[in-house]
Structure formats: structure tokens, C-alpha cells
Amino acid sequence: MLRAFLYLLFCLPGLAVALEPLPDSALAKVSGRDGMSFNLSNFAVNGNATWRYTTPGNNSLGIGNLSASRSDNTDAPFADPYRLDVISGGAGNADIVNIAMPQNALGREVWQVAYDLGVDANGLSVNVGSVILKDLVYYGGGFQFSTPAVGDGLAFGLSTHFDLGSLTLAPNGRATTGEALVLSNVRVGAATDDGSAPTQPWRIADVSSQAGIFNVRTDAAGNPSLHIGIGWPDANGAPAGTLQIGNISFQSTAGNVDLGSSRIGSIQLQYLDVKFH
């Protein structure tokens, strides 16, 4: 009898240990992993949905009949995703939300996009035409979000490197591409020393060195406005980008007019300030 009770006594403290409360300090050490990866698989969208912006004067611009799809890197669908991380902004600065696009080195993730434009003004509804983006391939680049160094608002960073097979503006609709303005073999990215095709993303805005800003502000006279801009660069200067267009042509049933290629070797965006009122 005594032996049985003794055994019971030994057992009870074990139960108490199992239900120990978790102190705040221990809970604070619980952390997730570094961030989140995401990607699309077998993605396509189409439909007659129309996004419409209507001015206070009741005229409007519509974008609709979107049709888009993206091919996948089926050999390694999880190796090179979009990545969302919160990274340190350095001493004294706010943290940065960083969204990185896939490096897509083999160029297998390819977008096809088409949409229609229309304007409704002064009682007339006009179909402006279709925009067709063929073989749009992004290589790296991405977005950053943080708080501005001074004042409220959203500080942002933006970098991009893409190749576009062709951009077609077809005034008579996407089925009638015989009459169109076509920009083919478009490349955008960081400028290269010898003017060759870009290999790195062009940092148009960077939270740390040249932040973009989006906020609402009231000027000294008391007029509020919506503001979007890119600040002056730091001592390193604004990063240089390049825009290369393989061919510009006006196509029509009467014959094509080829304007040839166009190239801007180096573009530096020093400062941008746009206010909507």
C-alpha cells in the first residue's frame, strides 16, 4: 500500500512539469523562417471585366477584355520563386519589405498579355484599340516598401530588367494586327559600359539610396494634393538604365514603314515630382 502511494507521489510532479506556463522570454525566441516564397503555376486569366476611371466631369477611360497567361519553369518549379522578406534598413532606419522577382535566368517564365482601351467622353464611346504584349520576360528586379526618412507616407524602391518580344498597338482590335504600330525586341535594364544588351536590373528607385515617395501633403498655402515622386540620389548618383528597341514599324495593308531600331544608351532619373489635385 505504502509503496503504491509512493509511486503515485513520484508520478504527480511529472504532470505538473508538462503544464508549465511559457514565459514571455521563451515566447519571444519563437521565430518563423526568413520569409515567404510564392509563384504562379499554369496561370491564365481572361474575361470581359472592365476597369474604368471616371473623371469628375463624367468622362471615362476603360481598360478591359484582359487576357494574360504565364508559362512555368517546369524543370524546377520551386527553385526560383518570387520572394517576400523583411530586411533591415541599416542603423537608424526602418525595416524594408523586399519583394524580389524570380531571376528567371533561362527565361522560361514568359508572359503573354492583351487588353483593350476605350474612351467614353462627350457622349461618344470610342474603342481606342488593343495593346498586345508578346513574350514579356522579367529577369530579377523587384519592389521595396518602407517608411520615408522624413514625414509620413510610403517610401518605395523599384528595379526592373525585362525583354519584350513585341508591343503592338492595334487600333482596330487584337484580331486586326495587320494595321498596327509594333515595337519589337524591346530591352530595359541597367546600362552597360559598351552599350550591349542589359544583364542587370535598372534600379529606378531604391529605398536606401534614392527613395521613391507616395503620400498626401498640404502645401504652405493650404492646398492638399496626392504626391508621387523619386527623391534626389545620394552621393553615388542615380543608377543608369538603358532602353533598346530592335525595330519600330507601322504596319498596314498598304505596306509597312520600318523606322529601324532605337536605343537610349543611358537614362538617369535624378528627380521626379508629380502632384495630383
Place this chain on the structure above:
Amino acid sequence: MKTAMRALLPLILLLPCGATLAGPQPLADNELAAVRGADGINLAIDLHLNLPPPNSSNTSDLTLTKSKLTIGQTVDGRTAYLVFNNVSGRIQMMSLGLSANTADDGTNYVAIGLPSEVRFTNVGVDSISVQSDASTPVTSSLGKITLNGDLSMQGQLRLWSH
């Protein structure tokens, strides 16, 4: 005494003393991953956001009391407000899938199956304005945004940790 012993013995045997003494064992990720539920869930959604009930007249309270989404920001010591008036509309979705999967390379991911049919009916805002005082009526608007029509989608959005 002997009877009491005999009654206690099953009780002692029943007590999970061994397990209690050893404490809780951590569950390894791979064991947890082996726990399988069903294939996932599909959601059909019909969202009416800030719309008056269909059988109400236009003078009902809901029509008059419009919603407002306001963001206030202070720059150079002066505060301005970005005001979205009456964020509203109807979204019908058929059907949004949710499932947990393991890829061939061992990646565990959440797959969001994109809806095959989505219908938007007057989804948007009545006006966007920038104001020095958020409580005053809109006098100068930047315009109105609406989304109408159908979209059909295919494919998945996949999410996982890294």
C-alpha cells in the same frame, strides 16, 4: 489491506506515469507532414460590400450613410487625408481552392486554386479625394474607379516559406 492493494493496482497501471515522466516529445516536421487530411477545401464567395439590401428603397439609411476609408499623413507639420468614399461592390467567386501539398523536391506548400469564374458588379469607389479635413464633404475629387464584368482564371498561386 490486500483488497485495497488489489483495487489500487489497476489504477497505478492506468496512470501514464512513464509518459508523464518523459515529458512531451517534440514532433518532428516530417512526422507532422505525414499527417494527412482530405484534399483541401473549395470556397464559393458572394461578397456584398457596403451595398444597400436589394429590396430597400434608395432613401434607406444604408444608401445615405456611405462608408469612407481615410488615410491621414503628416508632412512638414501639416496633415492631409487621402479619402476613398464608399468602397463598395459585389464580388461573386466560384470557386477558390485551398490545399496543402508536398512537391516532388520535398517543398511543402499551400496551393490557392484560382477561381474559374469571378463576376465584379460595380466594385470600386465613388470618389477619391485629398482633403485637409477628413470630415468635410468632398468638394474636389480626383475621380471615380469601378470594375465591372467577368474574369475566368486557371492555375494556382503557391506559397511556401524559405
